[in-house]
Each structure stands twice: as C-alpha cells, then as structure tokens.
Amino acid sequence: MTDIQSPVIVFAPHPDDETLGAGGLMAQAVASGADVHVVLMTSGDGFREDAARYYLSFDISPEEYIHMGYERQTEAVEALGHLGVPRDHVHFLGFPDGGLARLWLEAWSGTPWVSETTRVDQVPYITDVVEPSAPYVGARLLQLLIRLLTQIRPRLVVMPTTFDQHPDHWMTNVFATAAVREWETQAGLAEPLERWGYLVHWNAWPLPVAYRPHLAAEPPENLRQLDGLKWVELAVDAPQAEQKRQALMAYESQVELIKPFMLAFVRRSEIFLQESQWTETSRIVVPPPDRLAKLLGRVNPLKGAAWGRIGDHLEVIVDFDRPPTASMVLEVSLHGIGTGVHRVWRVTPEDAYSSVTGRQWRLSWPVSWYDGAPELLVGIQLKRGAQEVGRLPFRLWEGL
Structure with missing residues (x-):
C-alpha cells in the first residue's frame, strides 16, 4: 500500500x-x-x-x-x-x-x-x-x-x-x-x-x-x-x-x-x-499526438521549449512542428515565486526580444525584470487571433 x-x-x-x-x-x-x-x-x-x-x-x-x-x-x-x-x-x-x-x-x-x-x-x-x-x-x-x-x-x-x-x-x-x-x-x-x-x-x-x-x-x-x-x-x-x-x-x-x-x-x-x-528542468516537451488528435486535426504545433539564462538575460527557444507564421502570437507567462512578480507577454515574430529561425522562435528578456526571483513558474500558449491552438505545460524553473 x-x-x-x-x-x-x-x-x-x-x-x-x-x-x-x-x-x-x-x-x-x-x-x-x-x-x-x-x-x-x-x-x-x-x-x-x-x-x-x-x-x-x-x-x-x-x-x-x-x-x-x-x-x-x-x-x-x-x-x-x-x-x-x-x-x-x-x-x-x-x-x-x-x-x-x-x-x-x-x-x-x-x-x-x-x-x-x-x-x-x-x-x-x-x-x-x-x-x-x-x-x-x-x-x-x-x-x-x-x-x-x-x-x-x-x-x-x-x-x-x-x-x-x-x-x-x-x-x-x-x-x-x-x-x-x-x-x-x-x-x-x-x-x-x-x-x-x-x-x-x-x-x-x-x-x-x-x-x-x-x-x-x-x-x-x-x-x-x-x-x-x-x-x-x-x-x-x-x-x-x-x-x-x-x-x-x-x-x-x-x-x-x-x-x-x-x-x-x-x-x-x-x-x-x-x-x-518531474526531473526535467530546463526543457519542456509535449506528448506526441494520439490518433484522435491527428484525425480531428488538433495536433499541437508546439513541440517543446528550452529555458536558459544567457548572461543578464532569460532566454527561451520554442520548437514548432513547422515554421511559425506572422499571424501567430506566443502568450508567455512568468510568475516569480516569492517576489510577487507576475508577467504575461504576448509576442509576435516582429516584436523586440523576439526572432524566428526555421522552426524555432527565440525570446529573450532582462533577468532584472523578475526582481531577483530564484524560481519561476513558466508556461506558453500559442494563439491565432483569440483562439488558442497550442500550449506547453506550465513548469517550475529554477535556472535563475
């Protein structure tokens, strides 16, 4: 038992x-x-x-x-x-x-x-x-x-x-x-x-x-x-x-x-x-699509994301199953544990701190925006207009 x-x-x-x-x-x-x-x-x-x-x-x-x-x-x-x-x-x-x-x-x-x-x-x-x-x-x-x-x-x-x-x-x-x-x-x-x-x-x-x-x-x-x-x-x-x-x-x-x-x-x-x-820390992945999702055309376009700190910036690289388009918006949520910092960014491929290469979408922000949070609760949704078309599961990330 x-x-x-x-x-x-x-x-x-x-x-x-x-x-x-x-x-x-x-x-x-x-x-x-x-x-x-x-x-x-x-x-x-x-x-x-x-x-x-x-x-x-x-x-x-x-x-x-x-x-x-x-x-x-x-x-x-x-x-x-x-x-x-x-x-x-x-x-x-x-x-x-x-x-x-x-x-x-x-x-x-x-x-x-x-x-x-x-x-x-x-x-x-x-x-x-x-x-x-x-x-x-x-x-x-x-x-x-x-x-x-x-x-x-x-x-x-x-x-x-x-x-x-x-x-x-x-x-x-x-x-x-x-x-x-x-x-x-x-x-x-x-x-x-x-x-x-x-x-x-x-x-x-x-x-x-x-x-x-x-x-x-x-x-x-x-x-x-x-x-x-x-x-x-x-x-x-x-x-x-x-x-x-x-x-x-x-x-x-x-x-x-x-x-x-x-x-x-x-x-x-x-x-x-x-x-x-859950042992995985810096990389977040999604489950492979099942047969029903494929049949209904509801396959998550997001394949995974890797979080990291590069100098004084927080960086995330989001992997797609095909190159992202200009009509897509990433809704990135970051909640700082113990600091009260709560931010939700809605980012397009043309925005500052954003770049797209092939099937990867790279985002970067100054670490100072998170007020010294030792741990972030992070999550990503993908939208076309007001409709959510994909998401990555929220995870605690201690890489700061």
Missing part, C-alpha cells in the same frame, strides 16, 4: 473532479486516519449543457446559473460524505467556472474578470464559501489558496495534472503549484511537499467508457512515452471503489449527462503523476 501522508489537501476545478481523480485515495486516506481537505476552485456554475438539462431551456439567466452552483455545492458535500470527508473540510472558493485561465493570463489584478454565465465579477455565493464577494482576479485567488495551505499545513497535495486538456484543470494545477511553492517559501519548509497530479480530460481516455471496477487505471499511452514522468499507481480495494461509485452517483446533475464517463473512473487503482519529482 502506498503511504499517504496526513494532512492531505485535494484541489479540484469543479465539484466531481476531486472524486473522479482521487476518490479512492480520499477513501483510503480517511480509513487510515488521515485528515483530508478538499478545495473546490469553482462551483460548476458555467456548465451550459448541464444548465440546459436542469432548466429544460437554452435561455438561462445569470441567477439560474448561480442557483445551479449552489446545487452542485450541495452535491459535493453529500458526495464527499460517502468518502468520509467531513463538511468542515470542504472549502468552496466560488471563482468563475470556465474562467480560471483568464484570471491568470488576463485578470491577475486590477479590473476583475466577468463570468460569461453568472455575469458577476466577484464570488456571488453568500454561504459556505471561503470569502464571499472576493473579486475575480488571479492575485486574490492565489492569496486565498496560500491562506488555506497555511491553515491546513498539508503533507500531500493532490491536484489536476499539468497535462489535463481542460483549461480549468490545467490552470488549477498552475494556481495550486504557485500557492504551494509560495507557502513552502514563506513557511521555510526543509523539504518540498509531495505533489500528485490526477488526470480527468484526455483524448479517448479512460477506456472503456464504462463501469469496470475490476480493471486497473493506466496513463494514456502518449503520456507514458514522455521521459522523466513518474507515475504512482494507488491500489483501490472493492469497498473503497464502491465508496467512490456512491460518491460519484451523488452528483445527480452530472450523472444524467455523463454517467458512463464518470463510472469509467471507478477502477481497482488510481494513477497520479508525481509532479514534484
């Missing part, structure tokens, strides 16, 4: 993700006497298909989306009760469903982000949230996560993996990773925390899309091909698998839409990427 250190904190973008990805882990941890906390970044108030089913209408008002958020909070409390997680260990933040990436990339501070469904720019929930009326800005969300970490002082952190294909999921990983490293720095911890990443959204995964509790969970083939990734397979016994099934069925609003998909996560094991032990 894998040793689960206590306390455990599980971060999830929406109610049900925590159970899909780590329901067996939570049941096992509680059974062993561990303290388990769950932090839900959003209340799931942006799921349009769910709202259409719930209200039998495509004309949903902002107030109805908020009501749906309250319903999903209620479901989460019941679901986590099946896993043994007490009500006061469930922490709702109420930030915008479908908007977490925008908070990091566009609304870090200043003018708050406005939810596309609830049409509010602050937490609308009055009860059962960590901070009612918290503004929808990334800096405030990060502060709240650090506050929870300070209160809970976890030994094991569980979150969506950086490779998850849903923006709210990979951005929950970014916020949680930044919060953990900020807290570790403030608390002066001698050893970094274990960070385990669970996967929910990936092309044609998990298979079969059906209830098969006798099968083991396995990472997608193209993720297994990446060097430097270490996976943990956590055995889930039959009673714990049944607890997980019951917890998932408590999410009635989701069961009507995606029951086979949800039950496909009830297996005799769960898998986690040991993100705190």
